[in-house]
Amino acid sequence: MSDKHSFRQAALALLLVGVALAGWAGAGDDARGSREPGACCYDDGTCRLTPPEMCASLIGDANCDGAINFDDISPFVAVLSGGSVPACEPGNCDVNRDGAVNFDDISPFVALLGSQHFVRGNFLGPGTACTQCPPRLGDTCENPFLTSGSLPFVAFGNTCDFANDYDAWCPYDSMARDVVYQFSPAQDVTVDISLCLDETDYDTKVYVYDNICSGWGIACNDDGCSTPTYPLPYLSEIESVALSAGHTYYIVVDGYGQECGTYHLDIRETPSCDVPCPPGGTPENEPCHTNTNGGCGFEPPVFGHIACSETVCGTSYFDGVDRDTDWFLIDIPVGHADYIFTLTGEAEFDLELVLVRDDGADCYDLTLIGAVGESCQIVELTSACVTASSTYYAWVGPQFTTTFDCTDGHGRYWVAVTCVGCDIVPGACCRSGVCHADMTPADCAALGGEWQGPGSACDPNPCPPPPLGDTCADPYIIPPLLPFDTTGNTCSFTHDYDAVCPYSAPGARDTVYRFTPTAIEFVDITLCMDETDYDTKVYVFEDSCSGAPIACNDDYCATAGYPQHPYVSKIAGLLLSPGHDYYIVVDGYGSACGTYRLIVIPPPP
Numbered sequence: 001m002s003d004k005h006s007f008r009q010a011a012l013a014l015l016l017v018g019v020a021l022a023g024w025a026g027a028g029d030d031a032r033g034s035r036e037p038g039a040c041c042y043d044d045g046t047c048r049l050t051p052p053e054m055c056a057s058l059i060g061d062a063n064c065d066g067a068i069n070f071d072d073i074s075p076f077v078a079v080l081s082g083g084s085v086p087a088c089e090p091g092n093c094d095v096n097r098d099g100a101v102n103f104d105d106i107s108p109f110v111a112l113l114g115s116q117h118f119v120r121g122n123f124l125g126p127g128t129a130c131t132q133c134p135p136r137l138g139d140t141c142e143n144p145f146l147t148s149g150s151l152p153f154v155a156f157g158n159t160c161d162f163a164n165d166y167d168a169w170c171p172y173d174s175m176a177r178d179v180v181y182q183f184s185p186a187q188d189v190t191v192d193i194s195l196c197l198d199e200t201d202y203d204t205k206v207y208v209y210d211n212i213c214s215g216w217g218i219a220c221n222d223d224g225c226s227t228p229t230y231p232l233p234y235l236s237e238i239e240s241v242a243l244s245a246g247h248t249y250y251i252v253v254d255g256y257g258q259e260c261g262t263y264h265l266d267i268r269e270t271p272s273c274d275v276p277c278p279p280g281g282t283p284e285n286e287p288c289h290t291n292t293n294g295g296c297g298f299e300p301p302v303f304g305h306i307a308c309s310e311t312v313c314g315t316s317y318f319d320g321v322d323r324d325t326d327w328f329l330i331d332i333p334v335g336h337a338d339y340i341f342t343l344t345g346e347a348e349f350d351l352e353l354v355l356v357r358d359d360g361a362d363c364y365d366l367t368l369i370g371a372v373g374e375s376c377q378i379v380e381l382t383s384a385c386v387t388a389s390s391t392y393y394a395w396v397g398p399q400f401t402t403t404f405d406c407t408d409g410h411g412r413y414w415v416a417v418t419c420v421g422c423d424i425v426p427g428a429c430c431r432s433g434v435c436h437a438d439m440t441p442a443d444c445a446a447l448g449g450e451w452q453g454p455g456s457a458c459d460p461n462p463c464p465p466p467p468l469g470d471t472c473a474d475p476y477i478i479p480p481l482l483p484f485d486t487t488g489n490t491c492s493f494t495h496d497y498d499a500v501c502p503y504s505a506p507g508a509r510d511t512v513y514r515f516t517p518t519a520i521e522f523v524d525i526t527l528c529m530d531e532t533d534y535d536t537k538v539y540v541f542e543d544s545c546s547g548a549p550i551a552c553n554d555d556y557c558a559t560a561g562y563p564q565h566p567y568v569s570k571i572a573g574l575l576l577s578p579g580h581d582y583y584i585v586v587d588g589y590g591s592a593c594g595t596y597r598l599i600v601i602p603p604p605p
Helices: 003-022 070-080 103-113 441-447
Strands: 038-042 047-050 121-126 153-158 179-183 189-194 204-210 219-221 237-243 249-255 262-269 304-307 310-315 326-331 338-347 351-358 367-373 379-382 391-398 412-421 427-431 434-439 476-478 484-489 511-515 521-526 536-542 551-553 570-576 582-588 595-601
Touching: 070 103, 153 179, 179 262, 204 237, 219 237, 249 262, 304 310, 304 412, 326 412, 338 351, 338 391, 338 441, 351 379, 367 379, 379 441, 391 412, 427 441, 434 441, 484 511, 511 595, 536 570, 551 570, 582 595
Parallel strands: 304 326, 476 511
Antiparallel strands: 038 047, 038 121, 153 262, 179 249, 189 237, 189 262, 204 219, 204 249, 310 412, 326 391, 338 379, 338 412, 351 367, 351 391, 427 434, 484 595, 511 582, 521 570, 521 595, 536 551, 536 582
């Protein structure tokens, strides 16, 4: 038998013995019972009209010492038997809150001795009404649970004890009960918010409001994971939410449909991107906040060196004004008249790679080709066939996006260079599952494909099928019931489509969604969400992905993820007809790619 079970049996036996010895007289004869009743507001959201002595300061705390334990047994028996405890509210002993202290309070009192569920009351005064009670703590944004502002933050609760006050589409609406936490960061921070812990036992939803609890919120998730307690993948988590110092954020724990239950909320800082030096990498050997390889930015110019097939590991920083850029002279081997260069890199910051051609080796009239990517994303660029008689530099630096410092273990990157002679044997090139024969590496790179090596053939087809969403032939499917809300990253796809509105995107990677309405629909198609972090474009084809789109937008708004310019896209009030297939293409300006959040929703009334 467990200790807890033994204690409960002992407590019950003691109660029954005490009652048998003392007899029953009731607790209603106290002289204070004649005082005018008023509102007794409990912190679990309930209220009842009582005389002041029957409003429990802490239900079950019979000796009024601020705790519920075995020291309360004898005072509880005394009150139950008609006596009173000096300077203590008999209402604390009315455990079931029915207005009287009697045998009906015994079982709930014994249950309290082994629980962690404590309920406090507050008497508002004679003649007051329950309508004057403040909202329950955690029930609304006006009276939320307060966090300390420090991370990690962990909380447990049960939404069934609360009311339904809020909702957010992601992509389903609901009428479930919800609870609110307030978080005010002291400094800018990116956080993960998760209900994916074992204690969570129902179909959840979680979302975040910024400063006011209205609209869609800045982040929302419905289905993200499962737990042993709830093994279906319908629990919720939001990853990498950027929060700003000086803002007040309201985190709402909600449910799908009308579901409620126990939750375990965990808020912690998003793990930082970690880019160690690959095995065999050569250290840059530039101390933080020094510049030993500033290249053409110095007078006289000064360069590091990188050989073909070499990887160099270095560091950088960007403080909002100045940034550390590193120039490496590419040491080209003898043996070919012309070369194709490929630069590959990864960084703990938003990376920019540039291949610089310097025909006079004098830092004048430079020719540049570049590529960009976000932190922990592999960035790659490949040149056309170029003459080996020129001088070439690999340029590495941060984008002008998020500030970061160069400290031990932070601000790291690596860059690698490969050099292939243009006189190599052509081979197969794979793009979107289609094999293109007899192509050089440069031709394949210009096509946006993956070269299969010298002498490789297209029969049998060496190309894997394209990923879901890569083309109109195999698009992501949007369910007929709107709203629809999803996130993705176009950098993992190929460049297949383009539309001029008014700019073209000759190299941007794109992904495709198909929506087939069952009735006439007016929709807004928007990427104007905080998760979108690059210069986008969005357009819609009807029935086939050829010809001109029926709607297109390039520049509409800025987001928290891309605040520099209003270059994120939205199509508003588009009329769609039933029985037609509409292909929504998420694209980029120029060659830009990145993370997006796409919402398709009926426009507001």
